[in-house]
Amino acid sequence: MIEAVARQNPGFITELLTTIPHLRAYARSLTRNRDAADDLSHDAIVRALDAAEQYTPGTNFRAWIFTILRHMFYNNSRRNKYRMVPLEDMPPIESVTTTSGQQEANLAMCDFRRAFWQLNPEHREVLMLIGAGGLSYEEAAVICNCQIGTIKSRVSRARSQLNLTLEQGALPSRSSVQPIAESEFIEMLEDAGHS
Amino acid sequence: MQTVSKMESKPSKTPPSPSVEGPSKQPRHRDRWFDSQLLRLYNDVVNEPLPDELSQLVTKLQNKMAGSND
Numbered sequence: 001m002i003e004a005v006a007r008q009n010p011g012f013i014t015e016l017l018t019t020i021p022h023l024r025a026y027a028r029s030l031t032r033n034r035d036a037a038d039d040l041s042h043d044a045i046v047r048a049l050d051a052a053e054q055y056t057p058g059t060n061f062r063a064w065i066f067t068i069l070r071h072m073f074y075n076n077s078r079r080n081k082y083r084m085v086p087l088e089d090m091p092p093i094e095s096v097t098t099t100s101g102q103q104e105a106n107l108a109m110c111d112f113r114r115a116f117w118q119l120n121p122e123h124r125e126v127l128m129l130i131g132a133g134g135l136s137y138e139e140a141a142v143i144c145n146c147q148i149g150t151i152k153s154r155v156s157r158a159r160s161q162l163n164l165t166l167e168q169g170a171l172p173s174r175s176s177v178q179p180i181a182e183s184e185f186i187e188m189l190e191d192a193g194h195s
Numbered sequence: 196m197q198t199v200s201k202m203e204s205k206p207s208k209t210p211p212s213p214s215v216e217g218p219s220k221q222p223r224h225r226d227r228w229f230d231s232q233l234l235r236l237y238n239d240v241v242n243e244p245l246p247d248e249l250s251q252l253v254t255k256l257q258n259k260m261a262g263s264n265d
Contacts, residue, residue, distance in 0.1 A: 006259035013260050017253060024249075025240040038246045045252060112232040131230050132237030159229060 005052045012052050015061040016045065022133060026066055029128035030073045030121050044069035062135070066143045070125075115165040123158035126151055 006013050023044060027037035048055075048065050055064055116124065122144075129140045130151070137155075141148045245253060 002255060002259045003262075006256075006262065010260060013256050017256055017260075020245070020249065020253065021241040024243070024245075025237050028240050035246075038249055042249055042252065045249075109232060109235065112229070113236060116233070116236065127229075127233055128237060132233040159226060162229060163225060 002049060005049055009052060009057065011057060012055060016048065016065070019062050019065055020045065022062065023065060023069060026125070026128060026133065027069055027073070029124045030070070032117055032124070040069060040073055044072055047072065060139060063139050063142050066129075067145075070143060111166060112162070115162050118165065119158055119161055122154055123161060126154045127158050130155055
């Protein structure tokens with residue numbers, strides 16, 4: 001499979017290799033878990049290689065493979081394959097500092113991350129795609145299979161929710177954050193039109 | 196990686212270092228602070244080493260690429 005793709009369309013492999021780190025970041029925003037995100041990324045890469053003939057060279061490769069990954073996440077969530085779990089692998093604060101300003105910044109960053117991981121997957125993904133990944137509203141709308149207005153609205157609501165959580169100080173401790181209940185998650189999928 | 200550098204290349208209008216001050220009450224500054232935190236979070240994941248399974252797959256892809264270029 002890989003041989004055939006490499007022979008027929010080497011540019012595809014180049015784009016794939018460049019995109020893998022971003023694919024992992026997007027998968028992490030959906031699954032909220034390192035291992036599940038890497039499993040999902042791996043499966044999406046294999047699926048993309050299988051479907052390489054369907055990709056039109058010169059079009060947006062990142063949007064194409066992100067869409068594959070997203071479909072796999074939502075299609076398999078019901079079977080619990082890439083289930084969301086507690087925040088046991090929330091990215092660590094990487095530096096220990098000594099000045100009070102830096103300590104304050106680290107605390108603020110830690111609070112931000114806890115608030116971010118508490119958002120629902122649709123809010124996390126739009127912030128990750130647009131706020132961090134640098135995709136346009138149009139590209140995000142293609143990936144999420146919805147209108148641009150819906151994406152803008154999700155971004156706005158996600159920011160408001162982050163702000164509310166941070167202002168109210170309603171941050172749970174790491175150990176108290178529970179996975180989203182299955183019923184709640186199914187309801188959310190149905191609301192989002194994935195039923 | 197292009198998009199990340201694109202975002203990093205426009206700090207000229209950034210208010211006093213958001214990474215030090217924390218979120219501002221002003222919406223525009225607050226959103227910039229959110230974006231800076233998101234970018235940091237995103238880059239942390241992007242720069243993480245690959246797990247074994249993915250790493251093996253990448254090596255296989257790179258080898259096939261090298262083979263197809265010969």
